[in-house]
Amino acid sequence: MNKQWMRKEGQKWIADNIITEDQLDLIVARYPDSEDKRKVTGVLPILASILIGIGILSFIASNWGEISPIARLSLLIVFMLSFYFSGERYLKTGHHSLGTSLNLLGIITFGASIILLGQTFHLNAVDARLFVFWSLPAIFYLFRDRHKLYFFLLGLLTVGGQLYSINEFQSFSYLLCILFIIAVGGFVFLYPSTLKSWVFTIGLSIQGLMFITVNDINLLWFFIFGFALFTSGLWVEKNVFKQPFNRLGTLIGFGFAYGLYFLLTNEFSSDLELPNPYLFIPVLVVLFALSVIRKRQENLYLHAWELLIFLPFFYLVKVTDSLIVGIIYLVIMFVFSGYKLSEGYRNESRSQINFGIVLFLLVCLMGYFNLAWSFMPKSIFFLFGGVLLFILNAFLQRKKKQILRNGGPHHD
Structure with a gap:
């Protein structure tokens, strides 16, 4: 319901x-304003402005060589200030999406101005400092207006700048990483x-993975990063961080178990x-000690099995056959996923x-693929695998509906 129309008619x-x-007043208060309409009308100005901006920047870039350096600088400053001035003007008049x-x-x-001016005056970049400066206005507007678009833009600039730094300069930008943690993480905290x-947790994990990769550190240290993320989810006081830290840390540990099973049971x-x-x-x-202490404080002894996925079984390859270690990982993954499933059923979540x-x-899927690929005809392999997964999924989904039928979920 559009409250402005209702008041006018009223x-x-x-x-x-x-x-x-x-x-x-009582009638108007009875009907909330339409969120869907605000979302639709808010998206259109954003899309229109982005298309116009892309068109303007594309025109400038395509005719860049024909414009003198002073004219280039003046043109870029005029466009930038025009956008900022128009944005502030529309914000003051209540047109928040357009502003x-x-x-x-x-x-x-x-x-874009920094990049194009660097090309004009043949300035050679030696690191990703450009993205640090580029992020500063995004940080200003983010904390001033608290709009989610600034948040996503800032995340894109800091993580994307890190990828650019690694690709172009083969170096990890500590400035961008610190900026990401303080600005993006700080905004989520406040x-x-x-x-x-979730955006912050995924971005932080990407930063950690890039740091390990560019410094040629053993990839299994990212396994430690996942465990540290999981442990942080137990200790962090802010509830908003608990589930992302726990889930993503678990996925990293599970992903390593998944990959190690495949490597150790094959010729790799x-x-x-x-x-x-x-x-x-x-x-x-x-x-491990920090995780166990926290679980003990919260009387979660029965949940200690979650730490099973983080045990370093891969060191067993030094004393036994790698195939045996791979099978251990398969068993651990079955046990871990089964416990996760039973925990969800128990909590009705x-x-x-x-x-x-x-x-x-x-x-x-991985167990079936690894065991049956070498001896089954490929057409039968894919057909039987698809049917098997379909039956398993149907059974588990039916079980979920039975559990949640009586008013669940209770703990989502």
Whole structure:
């Protein structure tokens, strides 16, 4: 319901002595404003402004060589200031979507200006400092207006700038990483939101993976990162971080178990390089101790099985056959996904059940693929595998509906 239209029409009813002013207020308060309409009308100005901005920047870039350096600088400054001025003007008049989109174009023009001017004056970049400067106006508008578009733009600039730094300069930008943690993480801490906390957690994990990759550190240290993320989810006080840290940390640990099972049960076990145990094991022990202490404080002894996925079974390849270690990982994944599924059923939580179903089906798929690929005809392999997964999924989904039928979920 459009409240502005209702108030306008209501004034006519008051003038005709149909209702009183107080009655109009009660009627308007009874009907909330339409969120869907605001979303649709808010998206259109943003899309229109982005298309216009792309067209302008494309025109400038295509005719860049024909414009003198002074004219280029003047043109870029005029466009950037015009976007910012128009954005502020529309914000003051209440057109928040259009004003925000124009300020976004101002930020984008600011970064594009730095790049184009660098090309004009033949300035050679040696690091990703460009993205640090580019992020500053996004940080300003984010904390001033608290609009989610600034948040996503800032995440894109910091993570994308890190990827650019690694690709172009083969170096990890500590400035961008710190900026990401302080600005993006700080905003989620001050203004909690589930979606934004997931964006921060995924971005932080990408930063960690890039740091390990560019510094040529053994990839199994990212396994430690996942365990540290999981442990942080147990200790962090802000509830908005608990589920993303726990879920993503679990997925990283499960992903490593998944990959190690495939490597160790095939002919790739010789490619497995283990990290230095004298450094790796102590860090792992500290994380285990912190996890167990926290679970003990919260009386979650029965949930200690979650730590099973983070045990370093891969070191067993030094004392036994790699095939045996791979089978151990398969068993661990079945047990872990089964416990996740049963925990979801016990808590009557739809999200936990769905998470457990996905993990269990992934294990079944990998086990089936690894065991049956070499001896089954390929057409039968895919046909039987598809039917098997379909039956398993149907059974698990039916079980979920039975569990949630009596008013669940209770703990989503």
